[in-house]
Amino acid sequence: MDNMSKKICIIGLGYIGLPTASMFAAHGYNVIGVDIKEELVKNMINGKVPIREPGLETLVQAALKSKRLEVKIKPEKADVFIICVPTPIDDTSKKPELNQVKSATENILPYLQKGNLVLLESTVPPLTTQKIVIPILERNGLKVKEDLFVAYCPERVLPGKILTELVKNDRIIGGIDVRSAEMAKELYKSFVEGDIHITDIATAEMVKLMENVYRDVNIALANEYLKVSEMIGIDVWKAILLANKHPRVNIHFPGPGVGGHCIAVDPWFIVDADSEDTVLIKTARKTNDDMPSFVVNVIENELKDIENPIITVFGVAYKGNIGDTRQSPAIKIISDLSERGFEVRVYDPLVKDFQYELFPLEKAVADSDCIIVLADHSIFNNLDLQAIFSWMRTKKVMDTKNCLSSNWRKAGFDVRVMGNG
Numbered sequence: 001m002d003n004m005s006k007k008i009c010i011i012g013l014g015y016i017g018l019p020t021a022s023m024f025a026a027h028g029y030n031v032i033g034v035d036i037k038e039e040l041v042k043n044m045i046n047g048k049v050p051i052r053e054p055g056l057e058t059l060v061q062a063a064l065k066s067k068r069l070e071v072k073i074k075p076e077k078a079d080v081f082i083i084c085v086p087t088p089i090d091d092t093s094k095k096p097e098l099n100q101v102k103s104a105t106e107n108i109l110p111y112l113q114k115g116n117l118v119l120l121e122s123t124v125p126p127l128t129t130q131k132i133v134i135p136i137l138e139r140n141g142l143k144v145k146e147d148l149f150v151a152y153c154p155e156r157v158l159p160g161k162i163l164t165e166l167v168k169n170d171r172i173i174g175g176i177d178v179r180s181a182e183m184a185k186e187l188y189k190s191f192v193e194g195d196i197h198i199t200d201i202a203t204a205e206m207v208k209l210m211e212n213v214y215r216d217v218n219i220a221l222a223n224e225y226l227k228v229s230e231m232i233g234i235d236v237w238k239a240i241l242l243a244n245k246h247p248r249v250n251i252h253f254p255g256p257g258v259g260g261h262c263i264a265v266d267p268w269f270i271v272d273a274d275s276e277d278t279v280l281i282k283t284a285r286k287t288n289d290d291m292p293s294f295v296v297n298v299i300e301n302e303l304k305d306i307e308n309p310i311i312t313v314f315g316v317a318y319k320g321n322i323g324d325t326r327q328s329p330a331i332k333i334i335s336d337l338s339e340r341g342f343e344v345r346v347y348d349p350l351v352k353d354f355q356y357e358l359f360p361l362e363k364a365v366a367d368s369d370c371i372i373v374l375a376d377h378s379i380f381n382n383l384d385l386q387a388i389f390s391w392m393r394t395k396k397v398m399d400t401k402n403c404l405s406s407n408w409r410k411a412g413f414d415v416r417v418m419g420n421g
């Protein structure tokens with residue numbers, strides 16, 4: 001069957017489902033994008049794209065205009081079903097919450113037909129596809145490997161570069177059998193320029209988690225080096241760059257903590273599979289989760305000689321140059337500082353909605369005693385530094401990401417880079 005006559009039904013129009021749906025539509029498939037959020041679907045029909053991601057609005061609007069992408073609240077019969085729903089963890093127990101994967105799978109049951117391919121893209125604990133998804137799929141009498149083909153195809157794209165990475169990155173496909181994997185490969189080949197590697201389902205599930213855990217543990221190591229460097233009085237940023245000159249070393253960078261909906265969450269999926277053998281993974285999680293408290297203590301110490309200091313937070317997104325604040329370490333830092341009695345004002349020109357009030361630049365820094373940079377937005381190096389200098393009361397700046405240019409010091413600010421002991 002050629003692309004033109006193939007129909008794909010994508011369940012979940014979030015950060016992965018929507019770009020994926022539009023990408024398939026742009027490559028000739030007929031795509032039904034499904035989301036249970038009626039408001040989201042209604043807005044999308046009216047051309048409003050709910051996610052801020054470079055190039056996405058244009059791609060989605062073109063796909064909708066071409067009628068190759070339609071958005072709906074219910075699935076339809078199709079050749080391929082792709083599940084792209086969130087898999088969060090419980091805040092307290094850190095246990096995976098797979099309700100959305102289960103209900104998305106149940107929701108497609110009435111529409112499944114012999115010969116269909118079902119793909120899971122959501123990040124899941126190892127063995128989820130075999131132990132949870134497949135038993136649900138077989139409830140309506142169709143037999144996997146005979147009537148239905150199933151593969152696990154994890155997304156690997158970086159927020160801020162989703163569209164480029166969807167096309168350029170290699171992909172891992174874990175099939176329940178070779179035929180399923182080959183069918184999935186054929187589909188993704190329509191737009192993936194990277195290599196597509198085929199394996200079994202459990203390996204693919206584990207590979208996805210291993211990638212994000214690698215980053216979490218590596219960042220924890222960098223954060224530990226930051227604390228040691230403060231103690232012994234060296235610059236951790238320079239030390240890491242020098243260590244990375246070794247051909248087999250790639251230490252990541254420290255910061256105020258690990259945010260986002262992947263790296264701070266996914267390690268718990270491996271812990272859930274085998275709590276006993278995952279001491280390192282749990283320790284890394286704790287190290288990164290403790291960074292906001294470390295930052296708050298450093299700030300309190302820096303400001304101890306100032307009476308009733310006002311603090312301005314620069315950047316509340318979970319990382320630089322994006323507007324996404326999910327699980328951002330800034331949330332804990334602001335709440336801890338407020339609890340300790342500091343007046344905190346927030347400035348982030350990339351963020352549209354946040355649980356604390358967002359101030360325009362002048363109001364955010366007026367009479368402020370300290371700017372704390374928590375996200376490395378490039379825009380912070382293009383601001384009117386003389387104006388900021390004149391608006392502030394005390395000219396202190398604390399840079400937790402080592403991202404401010406030397407112009408800040410040249411403009412007269414007292415810049416303290418966290419980790420530069």
Ligand code: SAJ
Nearest residue numbers: 156157158211212252253254255258259260262263318319
């Ligand atoms: N961070 C550091 N130091 C670093 C790098 C990152 O403190 O050296 C922090 C960031 O500031 C941020 C957090 O870690 O708070 C996570 O940011 P990130 O850029 O490492 O990752 P995400 O969560 O935006 O995207 C990750 C990516 N995974 C990997 O690079 C292995 C992406 O490719 C995945 O698709 C995504 O998770 C996902 O959906 O799983």
